Amino acid sequence: MNLDIRMPMGLMFLLIGAILTVFGLATNCDPIYAEHSLGYNVNLIWGLVIFAIGAILVFLARRATKAQAA
């Protein structure tokens, strides 16, 4: 197998996480959004979680590539 699935998957979650985070920040002052989710800015919080997961996946994929090359 030549393509490590963790790389594209990680990149996708980095991007989706970033979109949610930015959207969460931009709408932080708009109560309509937080009203849905018990007052939490869930876009911001979960956007950061997804971003972190994306980062971990990319890190693991890069580490595996390096280990293979070495």
Add this chain to the structure above:
Amino acid sequence: MEIKLQAVDYVILCVYFLFVIGIGWALRKYVKTGTDFFLSGRAIPAWVCGLAFISANLGAQEVIGMAASGAKYGIMTSHFYWVGAIPAMAFVGIFMMPFYYGSKARSVPEYLKLRYDEKTRGFNAISFAVMTVFSSGISMYALASLFKILLGWNFHFSIVLSAVIVLIYIFLGGLTSAIYNEVLQFFLIVLGLLPLVLLGLKDIGGWDQLVLKLNEVAIGNGYAAGTWTDSWAHTGSPANNPMGVEWFGVVMGLGFVLSFGYWCTDFLVVQRAMAANSMAAARRTPLIAAIPKMLFPALVILPGMIAIAMHVQSKGTFLPVENGQPNYNMAIFAMLGHYFPQGMLGLGLTALMASFMSGMAGNVTAFNTVWTYDIYQGYIRPGQSDKHYLTMGHIATVGGILLSVGCAYLATRFNNIMDFLQLVFAFVNAPLFATFMLGMFWRRATGHGAFFGLLSGTVAAALHHGLTLPKDCVVGIKGGWLGSMHTYPSEMAQNFWTAIFAWTTCFVITILISLATRANKTDEELKGLVYSLTPRIKDPDTPWYKQPAMLGLIVVGAAVVLNVIFW
């Protein structure tokens, strides 16, 4: 009920589409041979196969359906996981995978040809191929109809969009594309549904409050308190629980016949393990899959339970109401619309879209393999080059998707035909596990025995269905078309018992005919296909936590513990 999306939601959905197609594009240069296209070159690591193994089973219809059952029946729905999946997944990994993977069969029907004979394989291959095309067509229809109601999307647009995207990525990357997108779907489902469950639980005041609310639901429906939150306590009699089933039907019908029939013989899931990069990885595939599988009820059933509790708390406004009954199928969407603002809504929707598309892709990849290797190579053009069959695989991908689209449109006009076909498939599937079990563990089972056993099992299923009727149902598609000899408390109970009858008939007839006919394969030919004639796999170097038997013990043990906790 309608869900309003904003630009941000569409952006997230588009990001997903782009990556899905991008993965197919990146994989295209690795697809050079038939093995690459149909079996991922047998080069996928165990954890990837494992996640694909459960995702292939978790289509959008299952996500929606499990939440609906969670609302309608409560935690008893978990029987479809802790009873109806985990033991069978452990069994296929420990006992059956050595024969599937070790025989180098390229598909489940091909195993039947090696083990039994041509006619048994043909019966299985043709019914399976037709079935996959129909089921992907039906789920396409279901989803497009749903998106029309919920999001106001054009029906034709939904069909064409999903068909084209799935076509592109399978055409380019073959099975590897499908498997990779199933892994992607797994992560999306977890990330999309977990915050929903957390917010819902928090809103209702935690598990203890949920139990109290669900007691109200149970009493309101005329059952004992706790019926929605105990998985076994109310299965002494079918009258005591909303599923209308008793423990024996659950254990034998669901836990044994239906579950083993699906997880151990359905090529859609088994194909994921066959793509693994080694025998050890193939055996670990279903066992790795079993771990998230047993936690999934928290993600797919619990939202339904929260939804019905909220429905009662909100005095019947949380779920849309039809004819005085809450519309359970809307449970997951009511939750999404209630707890997610735009942004997260896009993520939740993307997760559902992903589970729908990967479910469809699973059907398409299983179809193109069975069509090309078992039907085309078997009966139409044998003895061609690998390149020839690879081209056929590409054509079959296009053809399979076109046929699915055709079925989706057929479903819009002739819903009864679809119901009827699904019923016929259920009859064909019910006895299958008896054939495989005898094939793998009894070397005396013969080709004639298997074929006529399967046939009589299918007929027995049809007869049982024709002679019985669930309570409060009219004669016809629900049964009783040969006269009603017995009334079941529910449709589910009837299904379980249809399966039990079909399996038993197939089991007995296969043994009788096998004993009456001469063995059609020599012991030498059956080596690697039958348990007693295959050398045991020994690898003392594998650490204990990677050994299939150990892993199997752990997952089955954990499933038992879960059953006890939620007894």
